[in-house]
Amino acid sequence: MTVDPITAAVRLAGELMLLPQADPALARRIDRCLETWDVDGDAFLAQTEGVVLAALLATRNEDCSPGTWCTAAAAVLRQQDDVPLFAAVPSSLPAPMPTRMVQLRLLSCCLTPRSSLRWIRLRSAAQEFLEAAAPPTGRRRPRPHRP
Numbered sequence: 001m002t003v004d005p006i007t008a009a010v011r012l013a014g015e016l017m018l019l020p021q022a023d024p025a026l027a028r029r030i031d032r033c034l035e036t037w038d039v040d041g042d043a044f045l046a047q048t049e050g051v052v053l054a055a056l057l058a059t060r061n062e063d064c065s066p067g068t069w070c071t072a073a074a075a076v077l078r079q080q081d082d083v084p085l086f087a088a089v090p091s092s093l094p095a096p097m098p099t100r101m102v103q104l105r106l107l108s109c110c111l112t113p114r115s116s117l118r119w120i121r122l123r124s125a126a127q128e129f130l131e132a133a134a135p136p137t138g139r140r141r142p143r144p145h146r147p
Contacts, residue, residue: 009056014049017129047104048122051126055126056073057090059076085108089101
């Protein structure tokens with residue numbers, strides 16, 4: 001039985017957020033970021049999961065494995081264009097994701113310096129998770145900018 005793309009994206013986003021448990025290097029990078037940025041880890045990671053989900057949904061029509069799907073989603077975040085990121089979010093997401101997507105969309109508008117900095121950090125953290133799940137390539141991936 002085939003799983004619909006929305007369910008697959010929600011499931012994959014949840015799995016990606018568990019990667020630090022299996023990857024000590026990723027866990028150290030994420031912990032260091034949370035400490036440096038002085039943010040509430042649980043709330044920040046919940047929002048990061050929403051950004052990961054939005055990036056996955058923006059590339060959900062691509063017929064690929066989870067690893068290459070993560071590569072495509074990370075590429076969407078690197079483009080730094082939020083219109084396609086949120087245009088692809090369907091209205092039929094399971095709770096609490098619709099509310100979280102609205103909050104993330106407001107953050108992405110960068111109405112205040114603080115919200116703009118948080119949005120940059122969320123994108124950076126989401127890119128970390130997606131790139132950690134992407135298959136290795138022969139070339140070195142650029143490191144995300146750390147504001």
